[in-house]
């Protein structure tokens with residue numbers, strides 16, 4: 001295996017996956033999974049932009065989960081170097097969400113990112129849902145479904161009652177945000193993306209449905225799937241077994257409480 005790759009090789013591999021101009025992608029990534037990349041994270045971003053073109057959309061999570069003080073456009077992203085490189089681009093459009101902001105590049109980026117502060121972070125009509133509903137893809141580059149935020153969107157579509165349980169005991173539900181026009185306002189959330197440790201459970205159903213395409217770029221394994229297939233699979237599986245995306249660690253605060261919600265509603269099959 002080669003020890004290094006570059007923008008052009010990555011772009012060629014993306015084209016080989018069937019991606020092309022006008023496609024919309026939500027990318028979850030690990031830069032180091034590729035081995036050495038000449039040009040670093042910027043080369044990866046350039047490769048995606050080369051392939052998707054200005055009529056396409058590259059969206060990345062620029063989450064910070066729970067920031068101290070007032071959230072604004074300059075809040076850091078905690079979801080990897082490639083997301084930092086996207087956020088640093090002058091043409092990047094960031095959505096305004098104090099916990100699960102996303103950043104996108106492409107002609108339609110402002111439409112996809114608009115009004116995030118008026119939606120639940122990963123709820124219905126959030127930016128990541130909009131990409132799925134528009135026929136867009138999820139790309140997992142060197143990471144697994146534990147990073148696949150579209151699964152959280154699927155939990156909202158499945159109307160799983162447990163999404164009202166916060167991630168942890170002390171996690172706030174109300175945040176101050178500075179909108180991009182400078183206005184400071186408050187947002188209050190009622191749905192919370194929870195623990196994702198069990199999200200690889202979706203791999204089997206997605207593969208049974210033939211919804212995943214596997215690729216390799218340099219050293220990295222890469223999965224391509226339609227966002228809508230992810231959402232529909234979550235909805236179908238949740239109807240059969242509502243706790244299937246909750247981890248089984250008895251010490252996991254949120255999954256334990258989420259199971260209690262299902263138990264109270266009589267939705268746990270074995271009880």
Ligand SMILES: CC(C)(COP(=O)(O)OP(=O)(O)OC[C@H]1O[C@@H](n2cnc3c(N)ncnc32)[C@H](O)[C@@H]1OP(=O)(O)O)[C@@H](O)C(=O)NCCC(=O)NCCS
Nearest residue numbers: 028029030031032033035036037040061079080081143147
């Ligand atoms: C956490 C996570 C980002 C860590 O992956 P990673 O590859 O170690 O980290 P990054 O993608 O930030 O890349 C930085 C690493 O790339 C490596 N690197 C630096 N330059 C490089 C280059 N030119 N070529 C290749 N690798 C390079 C370095 O090891 C660097 O690590 P360091 O900062 O410790 O030195 C990744 O595992 C992950 O979870 N990604 C998905 C995040 C996400 O989408 N979350 C949303 C749902 S919760």
Ligand SMILES: [Zn+2]
Nearest residue numbers: 195247252255
């Ligand atoms: Zn858990």
